[in-house]
Amino acid sequence: MEQQGADAAAARRMATLASHLRPDPASSHPQMEEVSLLRGSICRAKGAAPGFKVAILGAAGGIGQPLALLMKMNPLVSVLHLYDVVNAPGVTADISHMNTGAVVRGFLGQPQLENALTGMDLVVIPAGVPRKPGMTRDDLFNINAGIVRTLCEGIAKCCPKAIVNVISNPVNSTVPIAAEVFKKAGTYDPKRLLGVTTLDVVRANTFVGEVLGLDPREVNVPVIGGHAGVTILPLLSQVNPACSLTSEEVNHLTSRIQNGGTEVVEAKAGAGSATLSMAYAAAKFADACLRGLRGDAGIVECSYVASQVTELPFFASKVRLGRSGVEEILPLGPLNEFERAGLEKAKKELAESIQKGVSFINK
Numbered sequence: 001m002e003q004q005g006a007d008a009a010a011a012r013r014m015a016t017l018a019s020h021l022r023p024d025p026a027s028s029h030p031q032m033e034e035v036s037l038l039r040g041s042i043c044r045a046k047g048a049a050p051g052f053k054v055a056i057l058g059a060a061g062g063i064g065q066p067l068a069l070l071m072k073m074n075p076l077v078s079v080l081h082l083y084d085v086v087n088a089p090g091v092t093a094d095i096s097h098m099n100t101g102a103v104v105r106g107f108l109g110q111p112q113l114e115n116a117l118t119g120m121d122l123v124v125i126p127a128g129v130p131r132k133p134g135m136t137r138d139d140l141f142n143i144n145a146g147i148v149r150t151l152c153e154g155i156a157k158c159c160p161k162a163i164v165n166v167i168s169n170p171v172n173s174t175v176p177i178a179a180e181v182f183k184k185a186g187t188y189d190p191k192r193l194l195g196v197t198t199l200d201v202v203r204a205n206t207f208v209g210e211v212l213g214l215d216p217r218e219v220n221v222p223v224i225g226g227h228a229g230v231t232i233l234p235l236l237s238q239v240n241p242a243c244s245l246t247s248e249e250v251n252h253l254t255s256r257i258q259n260g261g262t263e264v265v266e267a268k269a270g271a272g273s274a275t276l277s278m279a280y281a282a283a284k285f286a287d288a289c290l291r292g293l294r295g296d297a298g299i300v301e302c303s304y305v306a307s308q309v310t311e312l313p314f315f316a317s318k319v320r321l322g323r324s325g326v327e328e329i330l331p332l333g334p335l336n337e338f339e340r341a342g343l344e345k346a347k348k349e350l351a352e353s354i355q356k357g358v359s360f361i362n363k
C-alpha cells in the first residue's frame, strides 16, 4: 500500500515536471528548446527578488560570458536576458544553474532580439568583434558599427527608456552611432546612453596602486577623454588619495594606461582582447547604473557620454548617476600642463572618431 502511494506521488511529480517541458512554439531553433524551459510562465524561479531587468547583447562572447556570470551574482538584478547570434542556449543553461536570485532567459539570433529587449531597465552591449593583431581599425569599425546600429534599432523599438551601456569598440564612435540611431527613432535621451570606459579607470587604479604601494581598491584616478590610445587621459594630478608622482612615473603610467588594451592583445597573441578584466569593469559600471536607478546618492563614475565639458559633443569624464541615468556631468577640475597638452591631442582624435560614427549612420 505504502509503496503504491509513493509510486503515485512520484508519478504526480513526474507529470508536473513534464508540464514544464513544453518547448516554446515561437522558438524555431532546436537548441532553444532547452532555453525555453527558462521562459516566463513555465519558469519555476518564481521566488526571484524584486529588482531590475538587465539584458546582455553579445552574451556568449569573451566578455559576455563572464559578464553574464557577474550580473547573475548581482542582487539588484531580478531578470537577466542573454542574447547572442551564437551559443546563447548553452551559456543560458549554464548560468541559470547558479543559485542566485536573478531569473535567466536566453535568446538566439535576430528573430529573438525584440523578446530579449522588451521590458529591460538596463541593456549592456558587448556584441561585436574584438581587436586582433593585423586587423585595421577600419575593419573593426565597419563590423562593429553595423552590429551596434542593429541592436540600437531594437532598443529604440522595444525598450526606449532603458539605460544603455556600450562596450563594443571603438567606443569613441559606437556611442555617437547609438545616439544617431536613437535620434532617428525619436527616442534619444542623452542621459541614458553611456559608453563604458571603466576598464581604463580600473587599470589606472591598479597601475597607480602598484607604483604607490597602495591597495588598488583605495586608489581613485579620474580618466577622461575617450577610450582609445591618446584619447585615454588619466588625470594623475587628481589621484585620490593625494600623492606626488615624479614626471618619469607620470610618463610611464600614462603610457601604460593608454596602452593597457594593447598589452593584453599582444599577450593573448591572436586569441582576442581584454575579456575578464573588461567583464569585471562592465559589471562594476552596470552595478553603479543600477544603484543610481534605485535612487542611491553619490554614485560617481567616469563614462563617455554626451557632454558640454569641452566643445566636443561626446566626452568621458566623471558623471553622477541617478534614477534617470546621467544626472550631472562633473567639471574636469584643474589640469596641469602635461594634462592640458594631452587633452588637446585627445580632442583632435576624438573629434574625428565622433564624426566617423555620425557619418556612418547619415551616409
Ligand SMILES: NC(=O)c1ccc[n+]([C@@H]2O[C@H](COP(=O)([O-])OP(=O)(O)OC[C@H]3O[C@@H](n4cnc5c(N)ncnc54)[C@H](O)[C@@H]3O)[C@@H](O)[C@H]2O)c1
Pocket: 057, 058, 059, 060, 061, 062, 063, 064, 083, 084, 085, 086, 126, 127, 128, 129, 130, 131, 144, 147, 150, 151, 166, 167, 168, 169, 170, 171, 196, 197, 198, 199, 200, 227, 272, 273, 274, 275, 278
Ligand atoms: N569598452 C571596453 O573597454 C572594451 C574592452 C575590451 C573589448 N571591448 C570590445 O567589446 C567587444 C566584444 O569583445 P569580446 O572579446 O567579447 O569579443 P567576442 O568575439 O569574444 O564576443 C563577441 C560576441 O558578440 C556576438 N555578436 C556578434 N554579432 C552580434 C550581433 N549582431 N548581435 C549580438 N551578438 C553578436 C558574437 O557572437 C560573440 O559571442 C569588441 O568590440 C571589443 O573590441 C571593449
